[in-house]
Amino acid sequence: MQKIISYNVNGIRAALNKGLLDWIKKMKPAMLCIQETKAQPDQVDLTPLKKLGYDDYWHSAEKKGYSGVLILTDQEPDKVVIGMNTSGYDSEGRLIRLDFGDISVLNVYIPSGTTGDVRQDFKMKFLDDFLSFLTGLRKERPDLLVCGDFNIAHREIDIHNPVSNKNTSGFLPEERAWIDKFLESGFVDSFRHMHPETVKYSWWSFRSNARSKNLGWRLDYHMLTESLTARIKDAGIMNEATHSDHCPVWVDLDI
């Protein structure tokens, strides 16, 4: 049984100052897929985790303090692939792939579109190109776990206020339709598969005490190719962890 956690930490240095290290030691994930490190590797001291047997694999953005993903793993991968190898995306530090046997784990931070039309267009293009990228990858690596911050709430059950947010980036019809298309291409949303009716969120606005009122969105996912569905033991959302405006999401896999 392998517990794999995905966590958008909103700045790993700030999260470490809020006790992220002790939390990792307590949770002991086999793998921790982090998004929004907002840091370069040389700005963070992970010695305590390395002493516990974790290796770290980074994809930082060129721009300091921006975006960035990181995987901590207690097992040595057979192969490491950084980025999508397509123009325009890899400078933003959004994707790491690690191969373990037949399974490839991809940690992705899908762009936000909340700052305006330019970035919303970029997000939609990223979504299309990412799905094409995955379709191509599956020809050689059919068994995938794609986890991370998708920056989209899929259905009405995944957001506290579906009506007032129907024109808000992150819950736009075309974004929700992309998740439909993504799933129809052969992926399973682990949390929703295990808990079809459960209302749980993974992100809350910092503003207006949204978290204490549980006014949230479910933006973070473990998507598995259907070939791995039977290996899902359970999946969940750890809304008690408060190092970030997101909370961790996890899946236990029989691998």
Add this chain to the structure above:
DNA sequence: ATGGCATTGCAACAATGA
């Protein structure tokens, strides 16, 4: 429609985020 709050870079507020 607007603003609200937090992290980071860089040393003042600007950029970014959902």
